[in-house]
Amino acid sequence: MSADGLLFLSFGGPEHPDHVLPFLENVTRGRGVPRERLLEVAKHYDHFGGVSPINECNRRIIDAVEAELASAGIDLPVYFGNRNWDPMVEDTVGRMRDDGVRSALVFPTSAWGGYSGCLQYHEDIARARSAVTDAPELTKLRQYYDHPLLVAAFADAIRAAVAELPTERRAGARLVFTAHSIPIAADRAAGPPARGGALYSRQVAEAARLAAAAAGFDDHDLVWQSRSGPPQVPWLAPDIVDHVDALADKGIDAMVVCPVGFVSDHLEVIWDLDNEARERAAELGVAFARAATPGTDPRFAQLVVELVREVTEGIPPRRLGNEPSYGATVDGSPCAIGCCGSK
Structure with a gap:
């Protein structure tokens, strides 16, 4: 299939002390986690100035992916969206639509199957598309734990x-x-x-x-x-x-x-x-x-580009493991019946 964008989809994290509790409330919404537990976890962020390193880590990975795409001669703009904090995936998908992106691949910062590792990313995709009129098609790349x-x-x-x-x-x-x-x-x-x-x-x-x-x-x-x-x-x-x-x-x-x-x-x-x-x-x-x-290893950006080429060019997936590694489908639908369960 063809694609005219790549969405780098991650968990998200606060980048200011005032954001810590709202971020934790986003993460735990609907799970009945007591506020006392949130305050306890918030203390962990205090040790790092109220800032999670995850967004900056992801920006560095995106820079490396952009360079690797350019080196491979692949013209594919990379967008950054999160599940729980800015940049929120809904906002990013809206920007992709405004930029004229019609069909994009989605790279998740999770190599795994299971609800949190895979199915929840499909839910993020579906939620973002439902929030954006005339949203682009989004195809989540496969699980890559054994690449x-x-x-x-x-x-x-x-x-x-x-x-x-x-x-x-x-x-x-x-x-x-x-x-x-x-x-x-x-x-x-x-x-x-x-x-x-x-x-x-x-x-x-x-x-x-x-x-x-x-x-x-x-x-x-x-x-x-x-x-x-x-x-x-x-x-x-x-x-x-x-x-x-x-x-x-x-x-x-x-x-x-x-x-x-x-x-x-x-x-x-x-x-x-x-x-x-x-x-x-x-x-x-x-x-x-x-x-x-592995995010800072140059091979990680190479892995992302290889996953992209599996979809856009049909190159054979490289795998070492004996456990399943399910592929991607369009528009956030699960990639195998019963693959990743539920909450």
Whole structure:
């Protein structure tokens, strides 16, 4: 198919202290999260001047994507829209319409299936199109958790993190992957029943396996982070900080943490890993190194352009994993019946 625009669609984040609570209210609207919990989370933003790094991270990625498109001779303007904060996706789609864009591709800053990782982006697309008269057609690009360029970027980041550890502790360092936790019930609901559901956690586990092997590790752990919601609701576990304790109890004195579930160093990565997990490791005498996220790696922009070319030029998708990776469809409709479940 042809396209005359690319929408870079992300989560969004506050860029001023006055925006923090309104942003958190947007994120949690309709979920019954107590205000006390929002105020607790807002304190995390206070450590960074009330600013989330996610928008700036995304702008840098967009700059790299624009350069990569130009290098490939592809004339495709790139637009930036968010789910929860400015620039809101509805406003961006309106601007695309005003610029004469009639058919655009959508790159989501999530590599995964599942409700939050995929279906919610389809909902964002549908909501934006319904809010804009004569909106362009929007085609969400496929899930890319196992793309060779993403796996290679994570593998190199892991090797660089190992080099940050004290020399005498590197050989015994434990490799630990993290991704955003979700309710267990939501995970089980995602994915065609014939494949047993749990599409998100299976894809994350497969990405971790691929990255560990590419980095030269025979073994690794997969843990979770950033859980929220009422404590009586089971979420994917163990939590990263609890896992630091477990490793220390086993006598492990060094660890490398790879945030395989994240594209960029947004607030959840730098708070949960660079602050809470790192501080707990220091308290227990465990050397701690954190692998970089792939957004700043030149290969990430190359990945985006390759996904674009899969749709516009029909080049074969490159995949390394054994779990499903569903493709894109027009206008925000789910790409497979039962693929990503619901809330």
